[in-house]
Amino acid sequence: SYELTQPPSVFVSPGQTANITCFGDKLEYKYTCWYQQKAGQSPVLVIFQDTKRPSGIPERFSGSNSGNTATLTISGTQAMDEADYFCQAWDSNTVVFGTGTKVTVL
């Protein structure tokens, strides 16, 4: 079965850029989306179709997908961005979620 692998944790200083990676075989040929999940809350979609932001998501969130790696970038990270982030793709009629990355804003 298809797998998506993420680093368990990313640390970033306020105002700096956080890059969260998601690795999967030939991932560039699949659309990837990203979710933000704050403690005790349901996930929120922040990026879909690799690079698109849903209405209401700040411009500091952006995405890319090339080769075997999709990346979620948070520019000018704020304390409110501290959360778990999950990537997700669609493969062989199956939804696959990444292992998740905890972003800590120090």
Next chain:
Amino acid sequence: QVQLQDSGPGLVKPSETLSLTCTVSGGSISSRTSYWGWIRQSPVKGLEWIGSIYYSGSTFYNPSLQSRVTISVDTSKNQFSLKLSSVTAADTAVYYCARQVYSSSSVSFDIWGQGTMVTVSS
């Protein structure tokens, strides 16, 4: 604004069937641009997709759970439901319902319910 509200028992005995219902408000479950899905989350397995359904009743399931899962839709009540049979402690998780958007080979979940914690225990 579409909202999802999932409901069901928070405690299920081993070997029994877990049953949850998701009620859609602020929009129609018969929307031709939406599927409706169930996802669960546990500390061990993280986020795990269970399956999805279209308003017509067409379903697709996670192969690892397919033998135990049934998802159904009731358009008259604007609801869809999950049944997971023969549960074990490994099925203990927070269960979410969500609206699934499918477009150009892209699948994402843009609206989520609040989640229901389900514990499997005798």
